[in-house]
Amino acid sequence: MPTAIAVTSADMALAPQDERTLPAVVLQGLDHLPLDQALSAVQTVLDQYGHLVVVFSRAAPLAVGRRLHTIRSLLESDRIALFRPDLPPLGLAVLARQLRQLASCDLSPGVLASAGRLLTHYIHCGALLGSVARLDRVPVGLTAHARSWVPGSQFGVLAHPVPHVVKVGPETSLPGPEFGTWMLTAPGQPPSDWVTETLAAQWNVQGLREVPPPAESAVWWGTGKFVEFAAYLPDLPVLYQLVTSVRQGVCHWCGIDVIGDRCVFCSAAPPSNDNQLTAR
Structure with missing residues (x-):
């Protein structure tokens, strides 16, 4: 019985990466349903x-x-x-799809769920923004804030991993992955080829696809003028070997x-040795 991978909105359920990718369970509008129906x-x-x-x-x-x-x-x-995890919406959608890929394999529920923390380290994601004036999820210097008020300014922002x-x-360049990736882009309002041509070439991406932007992206980036991007490992054998x-x-x-130092189902951390008595 495969483990279900769920997202909380339909636009976070990306199309399958391959024929083995399991469909996402979409728990849309749980916060608006009567509690008994949600349960x-x-x-x-x-x-x-x-x-x-x-x-x-x-x-x-927050209600979700x-x-x-x-x-x-x-x-x-x-x-x-x-x-x-602290990933922008497009990066999070990519991670959910990777878990859906792995859900078709012989991984136990605990290992599959724990794999989410591991795989976040291999996702490079950010956005091209028309303004960083309201961006509060990535540290922004005063100079960049001031330049946000200059008409026509654009900013390349890497939110994760650094x-x-x-x-x-x-x-302009942004630090990218040191391994082969594909890139997914989700363009908002401003048309720009900086992500799909300049950044994609700098990062040597092996494939490029475009999807509609998740509804939560404008909230995350603090502006509706963005082109969100995420570089990721697409191949199931590579993901499986990593895990x-x-x-x-x-x-x-x-x-x-x-895998890792905390159970994702019961949230228990490994027992500390601090309270163990040492025989003398």
Whole structure:
């Protein structure tokens, strides 16, 4: 039984990367449904799949996060993992699709859910912005803020893995991945070929595709004038090798297989040795 990978809006469910990519479960409008209906919807998913990993954005309305935590608490389920990494919406949609790819493999629910934290390190994402005046999710210097008021200014912003902001010019570059990637772009209002031609060439991307921008992108970037981009590893064998090459452990609390230092289902961290007595 494959683990369900869920997103909280339909525009975060990207088209399949390959024929093995499983469809996303879309939990749209949970915060607007009566609580009993929302509980029933999530319980149905659990009954069908066994385990559920919900990937949602930090730009999502606060009510969405509260409702998800409420549902998890009321169902008293350790089979629901809530994953909210600090990625822009397009990068998050890419990550959710990678997990959907891996969900077709022989990975246990705990390892699959833990893989989300690992794979975030291999996603390079940002945007071309017409203004950084309202950008508060990436450190922006006073000079860049001042230049935002100059008509025609554009800024290249790398949000992850290392924040970086530059004013776009002939020699502008952003630090990119040191491995082969594909790039996904989501253009907002301003037409520009800087991302698809200049940046894509600098990063030596092996493929380029365009999708509509997620609705939460304008909130995340603080402006509707953006071209969002995300460079990522597209191939399932590479993703699978990355995940399976990491040492696995067993959560001391719920007993599920995990990778990393914290169980994503019960949130238990490894027991500390500080309180253990040493025989003398």
